[in-house]
Amino acid sequence: MTDHARQPEDYLPLTPAVFHVLLSLADGDRHGYSIMQSVTEATDGQVRMGPGTLYGTIKRLLDSALIVESDERPDPELDDERRRYYGMTSLGKRVLRAEVER
Amino acid sequence: MKTNSRWITVSLKLYHCLLWAYPRIHRDAYGSLMTQLFRDQCRDAFREERSVGLAKLWLRLLPDLVKTSLIEHVVEIKRKDMKIKPGSAAFLITGIVAGIISLSLSSVSAVCFVFMAISALAILGRALAEVFRPSNQWAKSLLGAVIVLVVFGFFIPAWAHIQPVKGPLAMAIPPLVGGIVFLNPIVAVLKGVQFLVEKPKA
Numbered sequence: 001m002t003d004h005a006r007q008p009e010d011y012l013p014l015t016p017a018v019f020h021v022l023l024s025l026a027d028g029d030r031h032g033y034s035i036m037q038s039v040t041e042a043t044d045g046q047v048r049m050g051p052g053t054l055y056g057t058i059k060r061l062l063d064s065a066l067i068v069e070s071d072e073r074p075d076p077e078l079d080d081e082r083r084r085y086y087g088m089t090s091l092g093k094r095v096l097r098a099e100v101e102r
Numbered sequence: 103m104k105t106n107s108r109w110i111t112v113s114l115k116l117y118h119c120l121l122w123a124y125p126r127i128h129r130d131a132y133g134s135l136m137t138q139l140f141r142d143q144c145r146d147a148f149r150e151e152r153s154v155g156l157a158k159l160w161l162r163l164l165p166d167l168v169k170t171s172l173i174e175h176v177v178e179i180k181r182k183d184m185k186i187k188p189g190s191a192a193f194l195i196t197g198i199v200a201g202i203i204s205l206s207l208s209s210v211s212a213v214c215f216v217f218m219a220i221s222a223l224a225i226l227g228r229a230l231a232e233v234f235r236p237s238n239q240w241a242k243s244l245l246g247a248v249i250v251l252v253v254f255g256f257f258i259p260a261w262a263h264i265q266p267v268k269g270p271l272a273m274a275i276p277p278l279v280g281g282i283v284f285l286n287p288i289v290a291v292l293k294g295v296q297f298l299v300e301k302p303k304a
Contacts, residue, residue, distance in 0.1 A: 032135055032138075032139045033138075033139050033142045036139065036143075048162060049166075050162060050163050050166030050167065050170070051135075051136035051137075051139045051140050051143075051163075051166075052124075052136065052166045052167050052169070052170030052171065052174075053166055053169075053170055054139065055132040055135055055136050055139075056128075056170045056173060056174060058132075059128070059131070059132065082134070082138060083138070084135060
């Protein structure tokens, strides 16, 4: 499905998990653990995502083309090669903007 | 430090086993990432509050695991476009409805007994219908079996308490109904094994 096939409004309302994950990726690409930490910090510990919720959400965001797996690795020397990084697509950014404005 | 690593290692091994609750396709794609994330969470939890932190992590994790594994199974069933066998579904619904009615009519012992018998036969019928389900739909069988167990897990003790009939039959009914209900997960597990055995041949 391409970005042109669906409008950002078609994805609304976002579930809290999807919203938090997209919000955490607004600053740039992150791996799963970093997304989880970012969500916990942003919500003052109110939302603590488990691995099941996080990767279930990531899977659905990938399927919807709101995020993509990123090849860029911010700091290869400090980083674990097994980690996968995720970044927002232009559609994902528009969907997040639409949700924030809603 | 050894205690530290031991608790984390035990937690990781346990979590690795629990990942089997997820559908195979989800496990293959995200299992290692989920384990890696859990490992990081374990280290954080242990650093902050030692074993209490790990216990708190598990308390948060288990409901998440149950919920998300069920969601992933439903997603997988939808993805495979598995069709519910009408006969199997009818048996299940009849059994559940008859079970509920039998509880509401607990004061009328004979009627209650009839409904209970219908429920037991319906659940038995559902298990038999599952025998003919293709083995690649074993996950759906298992999901149905879990529903049966959850629903009738509440009813069987109630039936035993009501005792709609007296005498030796009254003592025989709860284990009989229990056995019939447990046929469902047994069939589901057998279908799962059948699927795993058949798969390499495909």
